[in-house]
Amino acid sequence: MQNIEKDLKALLKLQEVDKQIEAILHLRGALPQEIQKLEHDIVALTSQTTTYTEGIAEAEQTIASLRLQIKELESDIQRYEEQQLQIRNSREYDAITKELELHQLDIQLAEKKIKTNYARIEKLQQDVLTVQAKIDNASATLKIKKDDLDTIITDSQTEQEALIEKRKKYQAQITKPLLQQYENIRSHMPNKLGVVKVRDGACEGCFTMIPPYMQADIQDKKEIVCCEHCGRIFGDVINVTILEPEEEVEEE
Numbered sequence: 243m244q245n246i247e248k249d250l251k252a253l254l255k256l257q258e259v260d261k262q263i264e265a266i267l268h269l270r271g272a273l274p275q276e277i278q279k280l281e282h283d284i285v286a287l288t289s290q291t292t293t294y295t296e297g298i299a300e301a302e303q304t305i306a307s308l309r310l311q312i313k314e315l316e317s318d319i320q321r322y323e324e325q326q327l328q329i330r331n332s333r334e335y336d337a338i339t340k341e342l343e344l345h346q347l348d349i350q351l352a353e354k355k356i357k358t359n360y361a362r363i364e365k366l367q368q369d370v371l372t373v374q375a376k377i378d379n380a381s382a383t384l385k386i387k388k389d390d391l392d393t394i395i396t397d398s399q400t401e402q403e404a405l406i407e408k409r410k411k412y413q414a415q416i417t418k419p420l421l422q423q424y425e426n427i428r429s430h431m432p433n434k435l436g437v438v439k440v441r442d443g444a445c446e447g448c449f450t451m452i453p454p455y456m457q458a459d460i461q462d463k464k465e466i467v468c469c470e471h472c473g474r475i476f477g478d479v480i481n482v483t484i485l486e487p488e489e490e491v492e493e494e
């Protein structure tokens with residue numbers, strides 16, 4: 243058997259294995275990407291929760307310091323009231339009364355700020371709950387999708403491993419440059435086909451008609467011929483109309 247002929251035969255077998263591997267990967271569908279997106283979402287939501295929790299802690303701290311401020315203002319007021327009892331002239335009395343009023347206003351202002359901060363805490367707590375619900379939801383979906391993917395992977399694992407072994411066997415039978423060419427073409431093709439046949443005069447990959455002299459070259463298998471239109475390697479020529487049996491490309 244000619245080297246090229248052997249090469250092409252092994253290449254066609256390799257592609258059959260690759261098709262089966264693709265089919266297994268196809269079963270996983272969009273699950274791997276969906277899982278990745280959910281994981282990303284959960285990280286983002288968790289960081290949002292942290293921001294809210296920090297906001298709550300900050301508001302609590304503000305409230306604590308405002309309460310302290312009120313306590314100090316109250317003790318000042320008490321002191322002023324005691325002083326007022328010992329006042330002898332009205333000018334001093336008025337001055338202290340003014341101080342008392344200012345202190346009362348400060349207390350009112352601090353109380354107002356406390357109220358605002360409590361409202362802020364309440365809002366942030368609500369936000370935390372909302373985000374937490376989203377996290378719970380995403381986590382539940384993530385678990386389901388992960389389980390689904392695990393099941394698919396487990397179910398197809400033995401098959402996939404066997405195919406990978408087969409792939410190695412065929413790979414070893416193909417000369418390196420041709421194998422490289424096949425891998426290159428495959429990686430650019432949406433249908434992942436790197437090697438095709440000429441079927442009823444047309445390229446199986448792009449359906450361009452192939453001139454007879456070229457078909458003869460392909461059939462001769464003395465050199466590697468590629469489709470001038472799509473670049474795929476031609477593995478063989480099949481003419482279904484004259485009922486030429488398609489070559490068996492399964493096991494050797």
Ligand SMILES: [Zn+2]
Pocket residue numbers: 445446447448449450469470471472473474
């Ligand atoms: Zn083509």
